[in-house]
Amino acid sequence: MNARRVAYTAARTLKVESAETAPPPDGHVRIDVAYTGICGTDLHVYHGDMDERVNPPGVIGHEMSGRTGQVGAHVTGWQAGDAVTVMPLASCGQCPACRAGHTHICHRLVFLGIDAVGSMQTTNTIDSIAGHPLPTPSAALGCSR
Numbered sequence: 001m002n003a004r005r006v007a008y009t010a011a012r013t014l015k016v017e018s019a020e021t022a023p024p025p026d027g028h029v030r031i032d033v034a035y036t037g038i039c040g041t042d043l044h045v046y047h048g049d050m051d052e053r054v055n056p057p058g059v060i061g062h063e064m065s066g067r068t069g070q071v072g073a074h075v076t077g078w079q080a081g082d083a084v085t086v087m088p089l090a091s092c093g094q095c096p097a098c099r100a101g102h103t104h105i106c107h108r109l110v111f112l113g114i115d116a117v118g119s120m121q122t123t124n125t126i127d128s129i130a131g132h133p134l135p136t137p138s139a140a141l142g143c144s145r
Helices: 040-046
Strands: 003-010 013-019 028-036 064-071 083-086 123-127 131-133
Antiparallel strands (some): 003 013, 064 083, 083 131
């Protein structure tokens, strides 16, 4: 697959480049990204305001949807072609905030597009638990067909 990505290389500098596509490891799925949003966080990264967390050349972006392109071993509930969106936050599950049920303020929170590879690329491999299925358009509209 001829993959491409947008890399943040320095303040106010983005570079479109080719990227390799590898099979997803155990427990992961490869998303063929159809849409990715640009939000305020991405603009802060672009302006260089988050360089202490983003390691250039980093792929930014965390709001995405698409279809599963490939499913890694030991993944259940997903198959190639499923419509998907992604929860861009990964909590540790062990810190005091997580143990209290406040995973959104995890002490070791990993944020896609900042602390980990983001969505501004044609494919993105994620932990399968971060994926959330999207309904088919007819199901979302309440249609019976």
